[in-house]
Amino acid sequence: MANSFIPSITTPALILLLLHFSSLINLSAKHGHPHHSHGHSFVTNHKLQQAYISLQAWKRVIYSDPNNFTSNWIGPNVCNYHGIYCSFLPNSTSIQVVAGIDLNHGDIAGFLPNELGLLSDLALIHLNSNRFCGILPLSLSNLTLLYELDLSNNRFVGVFPSVVLSLPSLRFLDLRFNEFEGPLPSQIFGRNFDAIFVNNNRLTSVIPSNVSVSTASVVVFANNNLGGCIPPSIASLANTLEELVLINTNISGCLTPEVGFLYKLRVLDLSYNKLIGPIPYTLSGLEHLEQLNLAHNMMSENVPEGICVLPSLANFTLSYNFFSEEEGVCRNLTSKGVVLDDRRNCLKDKPLQRSKKDCDPVVEHPVDCFELHCGDF
Numbered sequence: 555m556a557n558s559f560i561p562s563i564t565t566p567a568l569i570l571l572l573l574h575f576s577s578l579i580n581l582s583a584k585h586g587h588p589h590h591s592h593g594h595s596f597v598t599n600h601k602l603q604q605a606y607i608s609l610q611a612w613k614r615v616i617y618s619d620p621n622n623f624t625s626n627w628i629g630p631n632v633c634n635y636h637g638i639y640c641s642f643l644p645n646s647t648s649i650q651v652v653a654g655i656d657l658n659h660g661d662i663a664g665f666l667p668n669e670l671g672l673l674s675d676l677a678l679i680h681l682n683s684n685r686f687c688g689i690l691p692l693s694l695s696n697l698t699l700l701y702e703l704d705l706s707n708n709r710f711v712g713v714f715p716s717v718v719l720s721l722p723s724l725r726f727l728d729l730r731f732n733e734f735e736g737p738l739p740s741q742i743f744g745r746n747f748d749a750i751f752v753n754n755n756r757l758t759s760v761i762p763s764n765v766s767v768s769t770a771s772v773v774v775f776a777n778n779n780l781g782g783c784i785p786p787s788i789a790s791l792a793n794t795l796e797e798l799v800l801i802n803t804n805i806s807g808c809l810t811p812e813v814g815f816l817y818k819l820r821v822l823d824l825s826y827n828k829l830i831g832p833i834p835y836t837l838s839g840l841e842h843l844e845q846l847n848l849a850h851n852m853m854s855e856n857v858p859e860g861i862c863v864l865p866s867l868a869n870f871t872l873s874y875n876f877f878s879e880e881e882g883v884c885r886n887l888t889s890k891g892v893v894l895d896d897r898r899n900c901l902k903d904k905p906l907q908r909s910k911k912d913c914d915p916v917v918e919h920p921v922d923c924f925e926l927h928c929g930d931f
Contacts, residue, residue: 601651601675605673615664617664618663621661664687669693670694676699683707690718719741724745740764746769748772764785765788770794782928783810796820821845823847856878868891876916
């Protein structure tokens, strides 16, 4: 389920994305056709010598390479290695460096050696869908130009790798589908990330109560055991946040009205949690909202008409809650072309609802969110 909602960024798209980053590193590679010094005689230099040491150390700790991705990692011309992308340093037509690594979907098994820290000119690392394991080496802190780090769909372990928070140029962080565990550091919100994907790990601890201003447009924490409430300080993400995905993160309490201050939101998915109480009317101000999923919670009371008339709304899922009334046009939202799923609630005259026995205890005792504090339930 969770693997489908955020596609992996491809190398060609990323190279376009990195054009504005060219003042630091000029990636002159095309996917599948790296810059291999064609038209130039191969000339080694200190940086390529360091790269050779690094990549040979890495090859020694690769235990399985069924697709032979690294079979040509032989000899000092690292710019000819499969998956290795070279570029000239800014303002230089003679000094080449290793600027990118793309081993996506290689099914490679091994781990990351300390020598990777020698590749100090890297702008991107793509290791999606392999079998790399172990912990991330602290030497990655040397990669001061690294712009995107994609380690998704591997077998990395240990606590959240704080080394990634020390990388000054990092904008895209993708740690999905690994085995990272322990607390999610609050500092993750204080960095200038454009996108944060840490879903499908074993991370714990609540979303920090003092979420600081962030530049992230996409935040995906789904399928972790975070717990706690969504803090009011989530509003500090308002200027940039477009997608907030917290599926199955064990969050509870009332949905804070400050979520409605995230005025750029297009996707809000809070399904499979323990949220209670009503839908805040502030969500009626999310004019760009396209997808709203509140399914499989314990929310109740009315579904505000203000949400159902949002101009961009295309999909509204509120099934498996305890809502007792749909206001106005919400009763026939499909007539507006909006996909609506309101099964298994307490809605009169609607099919596939909960029984009166299940509904009455909730409907007769509405939650007072103004009196309720996180941890009181």
